[in-house]
Amino acid sequence: MIETVKAAESDSGGEEPVIRAEGLVKRYGPSTVVDNVRFEVRRGEIFGLLGPNGAGKTTTMEMIEGLRRPDAGVAIVAGYDTQKDLKKVRETIGVQLQSTSLFDLLKVKEILRMYASFYPMSVPIRPLLADMILEEKKNERVKHLSGGQRQRLAIALALVNDPQVVFLDEPTTGLDPQARRTLWDIILKLKARGKTIVLSTHYMEEAHVLCDRICLMDRGRVIALDTPDRLVRSLQSNNAVELRLPELEKLPPDDPNRRRAIETLKRVKEVKQVDVQKDVYVLYTDHLQATLTDWIATAEREGYAFSDLRTRTATLEDVFIHLTGRSLREG
Amino acid sequence: MKAYLQLTLAQLRLFARNRQVMFWSLLFPVFFMAMLGLFMGNGSGISLTGAILDEDNSPASRDLVKSLEMLGTVIEFKEQHDRDEAMEELKRGDRHIVVVIPKGYEDLIKGLESAAPMAGYMEFDPLPPIATVEAYYDETNMTASQLALSVLSQVVDGVSKQLAHYSPLVTVQASAVQSLHLKYIDFLVPGILAMMIMSTNLNGVAGQIASWRERGILRRMQSTTLNASTFIAAQITARLVMNGMQAFIVVLVGSLCFGTQVNGSWLLLSLFVVLGTLTFMSLGFIIASLARTPESAGPIAGFVSFPMLFLGGVFFPIKEMPVFLQHIVKLLPISHLTTAMRQVMNVGADLSTLWPEAALLGGWMIVAFAISSYTFKWE
Numbered sequence: 074m075i076e077t078v079k080a081a082e083s084d085s086g087g088e089e090p091v092i093r094a095e096g097l098v099k100r101y102g103p104s105t106v107v108d109n110v111r112f113e114v115r116r117g118e119i120f121g122l123l124g125p126n127g128a129g130k131t132t133t134m135e136m137i138e139g140l141r142r143p144d145a146g147v148a149i150v151a152g153y154d155t156q157k158d159l160k161k162v163r164e165t166i167g168v169q170l171q172s173t174s175l176f177d178l179l180k181v182k183e184i185l186r187m188y189a190s191f192y193p194m195s196v197p198i199r200p201l202l203a204d205m206i207l208e209e210k211k212n213e214r215v216k217h218l219s220g221g222q223r224q225r226l227a228i229a230l231a232l233v234n235d236p237q238v239v240f241l242d243e244p245t246t247g248l249d250p251q252a253r254r255t256l257w258d259i260i261l262k263l264k265a266r267g268k269t270i271v272l273s274t275h276y277m278e279e280a281h282v283l284c285d286r287i288c289l290m291d292r293g294r295v296i297a298l299d300t301p302d303r304l305v306r307s308l309q310s311n312n313a314v315e316l317r318l319p320e321l322e323k324l325p326p327d328d329p330n331r332r333r334a335i336e337t338l339k340r341v342k343e344v345k346q347v348d349v350q351k352d353v354y355v356l357y358t359d360h361l362q363a364t365l366t367d368w369i370a371t372a373e374r375e376g377y378a379f380s381d382l383r384t385r386t387a388t389l390e391d392v393f394i395h396l397t398g399r400s401l402r403e404g
Numbered sequence: 405m406k407a408y409l410q411l412t413l414a415q416l417r418l419f420a421r422n423r424q425v426m427f428w429s430l431l432f433p434v435f436f437m438a439m440l441g442l443f444m445g446n447g448s449g450i451s452l453t454g455a456i457l458d459e460d461n462s463p464a465s466r467d468l469v470k471s472l473e474m475l476g477t478v479i480e481f482k483e484q485h486d487r488d489e490a491m492e493e494l495k496r497g498d499r500h501i502v503v504v505i506p507k508g509y510e511d512l513i514k515g516l517e518s519a520a521p522m523a524g525y526m527e528f529d530p531l532p533p534i535a536t537v538e539a540y541y542d543e544t545n546m547t548a549s550q551l552a553l554s555v556l557s558q559v560v561d562g563v564s565k566q567l568a569h570y571s572p573l574v575t576v577q578a579s580a581v582q583s584l585h586l587k588y589i590d591f592l593v594p595g596i597l598a599m600m601i602m603s604t605n606l607n608g609v610a611g612q613i614a615s616w617r618e619r620g621i622l623r624r625m626q627s628t629t630l631n632a633s634t635f636i637a638a639q640i641t642a643r644l645v646m647n648g649m650q651a652f653i654v655v656l657v658g659s660l661c662f663g664t665q666v667n668g669s670w671l672l673l674s675l676f677v678v679l680g681t682l683t684f685m686s687l688g689f690i691i692a693s694l695a696r697t698p699e700s701a702g703p704i705a706g707f708v709s710f711p712m713l714f715l716g717g718v719f720f721p722i723k724e725m726p727v728f729l730q731h732i733v734k735l736l737p738i739s740h741l742t743t744a745m746r747q748v749m750n751v752g753a754d755l756s757t758l759w760p761e762a763a764l765l766g767g768w769m770i771v772a773f774a775i776s777s778y779t780f781k782w783e
Contacts (some may be wrong), residue, residue, distance in 0.1 A: 138627055139627075142622065164629055170620055170626040173623070173624045174620065178417065190410035190411075
């Protein structure tokens with residue numbers, strides 16, 4: 074894990090990064106919600122903060138946006154320190170906050186015009202509405218918009234000042250699959266136009282589809298940072314085999330038989346590593362056929378009764394489970 | 405400047421599109437004024453009814469009944485013959501007073517009349533019994549009863565003086581200093597104005613700002629280059645426009661439908677609308693900052709404004725309250741606002757008499773503004 078972080082930093086060289094987070098710390102009472110977070114975001118990339126709820130993604134973003142004061146550390150956006158040149162930072166960035174509600178009784182175009190008026194420089198409203206597929210809704214009141222339309226309006230508001238960097242905090246949470254895909258297209262279009270995007274999410278497939286690089290966070294710390302493919306490859310295997318051993322599920326968690334089963338699974342042909350998540354055993358392998366054949370033979374020979382066997386390609390979820398022992402959904 | 409105009413416009417749109425705001429801030433005051441104005445607005449404000457039981461049924465008692473019945477507009481007396489029924493009506497509140505002329509009333513008067521010329525000897529002779537009229541009243545309705553009793557004693561006093569051939573040496577000639585013929589509605593309308601200014605600003609600001617904070621609307625604005633001062637300036641402007649319109653409508657309805665008077669300068673009235681708006685807005689901002697949740701902001705604002713509504717001279721003159729309360733009440737900003745509004749509208753007072761009210765209200769405003777800007781937070 075430490076290796077992946079270093080690798081990511083070493084090849085950032087050359088161009089000056091748009092965002093530099095250096096040792097950001099935020100404490101609330103006795104708990105440290107963000108613990109020494111450091112990363113760099115390059116110009117024009119989609120940078121993902123991926124982690125379960127409570128990993129510190131939002132707090133990290135808000136410290137970079139200048140909405141929260143870090144207890145330690147520095148955040149630099151486009152060359153401006155968020156604690157010293159806050160006004161400059163705010164001119165440079167666009168923000169979509171997690172679960173912001175807007176004025177329900179205002180119309181779409183009225184809200185856009187109002188937010189545009191907050192900045193010294195702003196873009197024309199009409200093309201912005203077209204980009205966000207909101208042209209037909211410009212005279213609707215916000216309360217009549219669907220969830221997806223509201224989210225697109227929130228992103229439109231983040232773009233009124235033509236920002237270099239756009240922060241999107243869980244933009245697709247709570248949306249149906251159709252609305253989520255529409256939003257993905259919009260985000261990729263923004264990238265094509267040269268915007269740098271920092272996006273937080275707890276959906277691994279979203280991170281995989283959208284992000285150039287992903288910062289995996291857990292309990293306030295950065296646990297890995299790399300491109301999605303390299304993160305998955307860090308598992309050293311492309312495939313995952315999941316299975317359950319129902320007979321062992323009745324035994325206490327520290328029963329020696331459970332440990333023996335894991336040892337047996339690790340010895341199956343071509344298995345690179347084994348993760349246990351609750352009662353599901355996940356075997357990572359590059360040679361699916363060899364592993365499956367050998368596992369069935371082993372089970373016959375040693376008398377293991379297994380169920381719920383399935384295979385799939387390894388995902389970011391597996392990376393997270395491998396690094397933390399918990400799934401993204403569990404938090 | 406652009407942001408200031410847009411925010412002001414947005415706030416005005418929010419007012420105009422929120423049916424609840426429109427109802428409570430425009431229709432309700434007018435409705436309220438109409439209700440109170442119709443029930444209490446005419447003449448003396450209270451109409452009294454009474455019953456007379458003539459148990460003597462003599463020429464003298466008939467005279468008294470007649471003169472009581474002549475009161476007409478002040479107390480409407482009706483003659484009744486069943487004592488129990490009359491008492492029952494009194495208890496039910498249908499009558500404010502029951503007057504009984506007991507048997508032997510005329511005989512006693514006659515006796516006194518013949519005794520009158522010998523008044524000089526009275527100190528030697530035992531005092532002859534005086535004719536009495538019994539009056540029953542309901543002590544749970546003191547205001548009406550007192551009024552009825554004092555009217556009754558005046559009439560009886562008049563009868564008694566007439567019988568005693570008494571001619572007054574000194575009389576009181578009453579004339580109102582203002583001579584403006586003010587009615588209750590004239591008293592009420594400035595009070596309603598003050599009430600509206602308090603509730604739309606104190607309760608309105610507290611509720612709205614606390615809810616915007618909770619819903620992240622303030623945070624979202626904070627993440628732009630918008631200044632807090634621009635935001636607050638726009639809030640103030642929008643609410644001044646709103647209150648100005650409210651005040652105008654209420655005064656207009658008052659004068660068109662009920663003939664309320666505006667004897668003073670509109671400019672001075674506007675000045676107090678502005679002062680009141682700013683003071684109560686600042687108080688609203690303080691409450692919004694103190695409240696932990698938007699749900700608690702409403703009740704806290706209610707807790708602050710409700711007593712002021714009843715104690716601040718909105719509906720009843722402060723002078724009618726117990727003295728110890730008056731001292732407390734005179735510290736409240738609403739009292740100064742109602743007093744000033746009333747003085748301007750009813751009496752046409754100018755700033756030279758109203759400067760203490762303006763100064764006290766201004767003092768409240770400055771202190772509240774200082775505290776509110778110290779406690780204000782975006783999140």
